[in-house]
Amino acid sequence: MTIGPLDRGVLVVGTGLLGTSVGLALRRAGIDVQLRDHDAASLAEAVDLGAGRPHEARRPAGLAVVAVPPVVTAATVVDVLSHGFAEYATDVASVKVLPATQVRALTAEPGRYVGGHPMAGREVSGPGSALVDLFQGRPWVLCPDEGTDPHAVTRALAVARLAGAIPVTMPAADHDAAVALVSHAPHLLAALVAGRLAAAPAHEVRLAGPGVADVTRVAAGDPAMWTEILTANAGAVADVLVRLRSDLDRALAALGSAAGRDELTELLRAGVDGRGRLPGKHGAPPTDYATVSVVVDDRPGGQLAALFADAGRAGVNVEDVRIEHSPGQPVGTVELDVRPGADTALTAALRAAGWSVRD
Amino acid sequence: MTIGPLDRGVLVVGTGLLGTSVGLALRRAGIDVQLRDHDAASLAEAVDLGAGRPHEARRPAGLAVVAVPPVVTAATVVDVLSHGFAEYATDVASVKVLPATQVRALTAEPGRYVGGHPMAGREVSGPGSALVDLFQGRPWVLCPDEGTDPHAVTRALAVARLAGAIPVTMPAADHDAAVALVSHAPHLLAALVAGRLAAAPAHEVRLAGPGVADVTRVAAGDPAMWTEILTANAGAVADVLVRLRSDLDRALAALGSAAGRDELTELLRAGVDGRGRLPGKHGAPPTDYATVSVVVDDRPGGQLAALFADAGRAGVNVEDVRIEHSPGQPVGTVELDVRPGADTALTAALRAAGWSVRD
Numbered sequence: 001m002t003i004g005p006l007d008r009g010v011l012v013v014g015t016g017l018l019g020t021s022v023g024l025a026l027r028r029a030g031i032d033v034q035l036r037d038h039d040a041a042s043l044a045e046a047v048d049l050g051a052g053r054p055h056e057a058r059r060p061a062g063l064a065v066v067a068v069p070p071v072v073t074a075a076t077v078v079d080v081l082s083h084g085f086a087e088y089a090t091d092v093a094s095v096k097v098l099p100a101t102q103v104r105a106l107t108a109e110p111g112r113y114v115g116g117h118p119m120a121g122r123e124v125s126g127p128g129s130a131l132v133d134l135f136q137g138r139p140w141v142l143c144p145d146e147g148t149d150p151h152a153v154t155r156a157l158a159v160a161r162l163a164g165a166i167p168v169t170m171p172a173a174d175h176d177a178a179v180a181l182v183s184h185a186p187h188l189l190a191a192l193v194a195g196r197l198a199a200a201p202a203h204e205v206r207l208a209g210p211g212v213a214d215v216t217r218v219a220a221g222d223p224a225m226w227t228e229i230l231t232a233n234a235g236a237v238a239d240v241l242v243r244l245r246s247d248l249d250r251a252l253a254a255l256g257s258a259a260g261r262d263e264l265t266e267l268l269r270a271g272v273d274g275r276g277r278l279p280g281k282h283g284a285p286p287t288d289y290a291t292v293s294v295v296v297d298d299r300p301g302g303q304l305a306a307l308f309a310d311a312g313r314a315g316v317n318v319e320d321v322r323i324e325h326s327p328g329q330p331v332g333t334v335e336l337d338v339r340p341g342a343d344t345a346l347t348a349a350l351r352a353a354g355w356s357v358r359d
Numbered sequence: 360m361t362i363g364p365l366d367r368g369v370l371v372v373g374t375g376l377l378g379t380s381v382g383l384a385l386r387r388a389g390i391d392v393q394l395r396d397h398d399a400a401s402l403a404e405a406v407d408l409g410a411g412r413p414h415e416a417r418r419p420a421g422l423a424v425v426a427v428p429p430v431v432t433a434a435t436v437v438d439v440l441s442h443g444f445a446e447y448a449t450d451v452a453s454v455k456v457l458p459a460t461q462v463r464a465l466t467a468e469p470g471r472y473v474g475g476h477p478m479a480g481r482e483v484s485g486p487g488s489a490l491v492d493l494f495q496g497r498p499w500v501l502c503p504d505e506g507t508d509p510h511a512v513t514r515a516l517a518v519a520r521l522a523g524a525i526p527v528t529m530p531a532a533d534h535d536a537a538v539a540l541v542s543h544a545p546h547l548l549a550a551l552v553a554g555r556l557a558a559a560p561a562h563e564v565r566l567a568g569p570g571v572a573d574v575t576r577v578a579a580g581d582p583a584m585w586t587e588i589l590t591a592n593a594g595a596v597a598d599v600l601v602r603l604r605s606d607l608d609r610a611l612a613a614l615g616s617a618a619g620r621d622e623l624t625e626l627l628r629a630g631v632d633g634r635g636r637l638p639g640k641h642g643a644p645p646t647d648y649a650t651v652s653v654v655v656d657d658r659p660g661g662q663l664a665a666l667f668a669d670a671g672r673a674g675v676n677v678e679d680v681r682i683e684h685s686p687g688q689p690v691g692t693v694e695l696d697v698r699p700g701a702d703t704a705l706t707a708a709l710r711a712a713g714w715s716v717r718d
Contacts, residue, residue, distance in 0.1 A: 119568050139565065139566050183570055186570065191629070208637050208638060212542060215574055216630070223628045242611065243555060270557045271549065271575070272580075275579045277556055277564050279567060
């Protein structure tokens with residue numbers, strides 16, 4: 001075992017639900033975790049829960065995990081890096097284009113940041129709601145781009161893995177389109193359906209059963225937080241909503257016409273199909289991986305995003321990455337760890353895309 | 360104890376999920392249950408499960424519970440009554456105006472039928488999915504109108520009560536508007552959200568989590584069955600969808616404008632409010648009731664719907680009803696059983712509405 005990617009410890013900034021849960025998972029894995037929060041009571045509660053020790057700023061942590069509201073994420077990332085609190089930084093904000101754009105505007109070293117988004121949460125908030133296994137089996141998206149330093153990716157991947165999550169890499173714009181589809185637009189629609197109940201007479205609402213309770217469960221989420229999220233991803237969310245409005249118009253036309261039954265059935269059948277595509281429960285990630293080694297030119301870090309993109313197109317998740325590169329040498333090696341069995345497909349796909357993969 | 364309302368037994372027509380569950384609950388209560396189904400295998404399975412014995416047609420059952428698809432409900436009700444298989448009939452269809460209208464068109468004795476809708480179901484179907492406690496604590500709507508025979512109401516109420524349900528009475532049109540709001544429109548919206556997933560690339564769908572799984576859970580329902588339901592309640596469903604489309608337009612406008620944040624927050628807050636109005640888990644119904652006795656003129660049956668309507672406006676559920684009336688006498692008494700404590704409010708409300716309530 002060489003030096004681990006998190007041997008210099010992790011600084012968690014923001015000890016709410018997500019930050020405290022990250023701290024708990026990393027402490028369980030024996031990682032040194034320091035905690036910062038502008039709210040002293042929240043910080044003290046997270047420390048008491050065993051999520052880490054208060055930040056001391058003696059020397060930089062290996063990675064900062066910034067877990068603050070989306071609107072202040074980029075400023076906090078840049079602040080943490082510029083103060084030397086950490087060598088690299090990632091975040092947990094639920095949108096990824098906006099913080100990446102803001103980080104690039106605020107610092108000359110945006111490569112020290114890699115955007116992250118663990119796809120987990122609860123309808124309750126605060127350190128007291130944190131769970132050591134909040135991320136277990138859930139996708140944890142990382143969005144490296146061509147400028148991202150590979151160490152940032154390696155360390156963020158290690159956090160995701162130690163938290164029991166399934167690392168998923170994709171470009172920030174793809175992430176934002178995906179979460180608009182699978183999270184933000186559904187949330188808004190659920191809120192609109194629930195909002196209709198707010199305006200209805202009591203004798204109608206009393207007939208509500210488990211079905212509409214399921215449909216509207218997420219609508220209980222904090223309106224202020226969701227306004228931030230939806231505003232930060234407005235374009236991608238609007239794209240989905242425009243399509244949904246068109247589907248709604250089709251449904252209305254079908255309901256109003258004697259010949260509309262087939263159209264209605266078709267819309268309902270698409271719903272069954274879409275529902276059937278939802279991922280089931282993920283198991284725990286494997287502890288052993290297969291490794292695919294790719295020979296790259298003298299900028300191995302700069303090629304990481306392209307490698308991840310090609311792996312993603314092949315349907316393969318990169319679970320870990322290591323860069324072997326001697327300074328002054330013209331070539332290096334990027335080692336990609338993937339689930340056992342996925343290495344064959346990845347090797348074939350990368351070779352087809354023109355990469356030089358070692359046997 | 361006088362003669363029970365179900366002492367002449369119950370005939371369940373249609374041994375699917377709902378019919379078999381009704382049979383199981385009535386058998387548990389010691390009621391004689393006969394079963395009919397055009398599908399011999401389904402009938403045999405329901406008999407094997409203990410939901411009742413095969414129908415013998417020797418003498419009329421006291422009540423038929425017709426549990427067949429909505430589109431054939433009215434014809435089956437009239438068929439059962441005209442063959443003398445039962446003295447009275449109710450149904451379990453999820454719309455109520457359509458079968459009532461059809462029954463009136465098909466028979467000269469529509470008063471022998473009272474529309475019913477137990478607000479319970481599962482995403483699976485068939486007698487093998489039946490549950491003895493499927494209706495436990497769920498609303499069971501009955502829709503008597505001015506022509507409904509009180510015996511039909513009394514016997515249908517007894518079925519609901521023995522199944523552990525909460526009886527709720529309201530006009531058929533009110534029922535259909537209510538289920539459009541709390542069930543049919545939410546189902547369609549859930550299907551549209553799920554349908555968007557059907558059209559999406561795999562790397563987007565793989566990020567789906569528990570939130571969108573909740574929102575789209577009901578969308579797994581059978582498209583053919585839901586086409587029937589939505590078509591049978593098209594007007595009321597369209598009314599809700601038009602309002603939802605207007606809300607969606609507001610959300611889209613808000614997302615597209617820098618000044619739209621407050622509007623977005625307002626829509627989300629209405630969602631929180633609506634979600635908060637959903638009824639919690641109902642407890643088991645009480646076994647003791649308080650009785651309110653109303654003196655009525657010589658058509659006590661014809662005044663039942665008006666009494667139920669006034670009780671509903673007072674927020675009181677009528678759990679049971681008995682008619683005391685000697686033939687040839689100009690007046691009679693309607694005894695309404697309600698939850699202990701609700702009798703005071705009901706007495707006051709009925710007196711305010713002009714009814715003669717006994718002390």
